Amino acid sequence: MIDVEIGLTPKGRRAFPLEFRIEFLAQWDACVEYGAKMRLLREHALARKTVSRWLHARESGQWQAAMESATQGSSSRVDSQDRAELARLRIENEALKSKVARSEAAQEILGKAFELLQGINTGSTEPATQIPPSLMSADEYAQWLKRHRLS
Numbered sequence: 001m002i003d004v005e006i007g008l009t010p011k012g013r014r015a016f017p018l019e020f021r022i023e024f025l026a027q028w029d030a031c032v033e034y035g036a037k038m039r040l041l042r043e044h045a046l047a048r049k050t051v052s053r054w055l056h057a058r059e060s061g062q063w064q065a066a067m068e069s070a071t072q073g074s075s076s077r078v079d080s081q082d083r084a085e086l087a088r089l090r091i092e093n094e095a096l097k098s099k100v101a102r103s104e105a106a107q108e109i110l111g112k113a114f115e116l117l118q119g120i121n122t123g124s125t126e127p128a129t130q131i132p133p134s135l136m137s138a139d140e141y142a143q144w145l146k147r148h149r150l151s
Contacts, residue, residue, distance in 0.1 A: 021054055028055075 007015040028051065031037045041048060133141055
């Protein structure tokens with residue numbers, strides 16, 4: 001049995017140190033009898049897929065990189081100060097998002113008001129309730145023709 005302490009990740013999964021992996025794969029390579037590798041897996045309560053990943057990393061030349069990244073995982077944990085700052089920044093981010101949303105809504109309203117006022121200022125001098133030309137008197141029809149430059 002390998003005498004290395006196995007830790008836990010923040011999610012509660014087992015974390016295997018570099019020494020354990022190296023020693024385990026040495027024992028794995030030494031297993032030649034029928035069923036010896038399965039017995040080794042059961043002794044350490046490991047899944048075949050875990051050992052396959054370790055073997056693949058070693059065979060593809062990523063052995064050192066994979067082992068170093070696995071051991072550095074524990075040192076890259078977020079401490080309480082970083083966690084507090086992250087929470088503060090998330091709250092600030094939400095506040096800024098709502099402020100931007102309000103500003104965009106106000107800008108949209110002001111844009112529509114500007115278009116409305118511009119339309120009122122550049123609109124024709126005809127009354128808002130326009131009478132169809134067929135219902136106009138002769139004088140109104142003559143004025144309508146002049147306004148539309150049809151006469």
